[in-house]
Amino acid sequence: MKQGNSLPLPRCPHCNIAKPSLNFGASITTADDRERNVRNWYLYKCSVCGGVTMATSDVFDARNASMSDVLEVWPAPQTVHDSIPQRARTFLQQAISSIAAPSGAVMLAASAVDAMLKDKGLKEGNLYTRIGKASAEHLITAEMAEWAHEVRLDANDQRHADEEGPMPDEADARKSIEFTLALAQFLFVLPARVADGRARASKG
Template sequence: MSGYTFNQKTSALPLARCPHCSVAVPNLRRLKVDVETNDADNKRPRAWGFFACSVCGGCVMVGWEGITGFCDIWPDSNGFSGDIPEEPLDFLKQAAETLSSPRASVVMSAGAIDAMLKAKGLVEGKLYPRIKQAVEQHLLTPDMGEWAHDGSSGRERTATCGRQGDSSDD
């Protein structure tokens, strides 16, 4: 992932979340292995640093271009496409951040589905009929629609906290 600026001599990588375990404000300490590489024409020197998460032990690789502070990071700690609109992206990030709390993650996932459908112009009515519309308009494949319906049903079950009653949007 591009777009970071860190000093090449940094001993700790200041990321908001570990790209492996998603722990907030991880302790990513630099390992003793550094590597320098160049392209075939010796015109693209790069310095590589490796950082390990103190929680999960996952390794993050950082590549700096020349002597600048601009760098790429692998794996990408965001992991989401830059094509996703801001509101659905916020919900997706929260869903990923709450994976250790399944109910919260399901609610955030359903919120992401809802926000994405709204971003695509499907704003009227309950969520499940809008998912069906998205499939009919070929915004979602039938399999994606089924997956989205499963997520929205989970949100409805979570919202009722196990109470009896109709939680279906059908």
């Protein structure tokens, strides 16, 4: 992926729309105090949400700076780790992709939480009860369980269009997704990374 008139990301890091039009807006070239580590910084604006994404690259030839390979992007597009079970991973990826439709995103995030807990053998009771049990079994921290009560995970209300339940907004959806990603980190991603690190250490 190279710098240019547009940034070819599969999704906007802000609104998660697929195949976004991220158009070049401004750039600056910087160096350190010894005129080394020369880098080119490009800003790209999403034509849908207006969010700005920044991409940086090394500058080897000032005349061709705009065609340098992109090294890093901020904010980084959200990804779902492969260590998360497939069913939960699919629900979570769909939640991230549909954040512009908050009710659907909350329901999908709750479905991802449900799938993760079931994978750990926690199948009885509602989501909050099972999250509490995960804390009691030290799969997650007590603070993590308390956090669950601060976010929207009322998937049942969304599916049945509870007339008394307030409709979630995009902020609610983002909080639900943030919690779900954190839960996935505790239950699957961190254990997988620890196992991988130990395996590599034993070979070294």
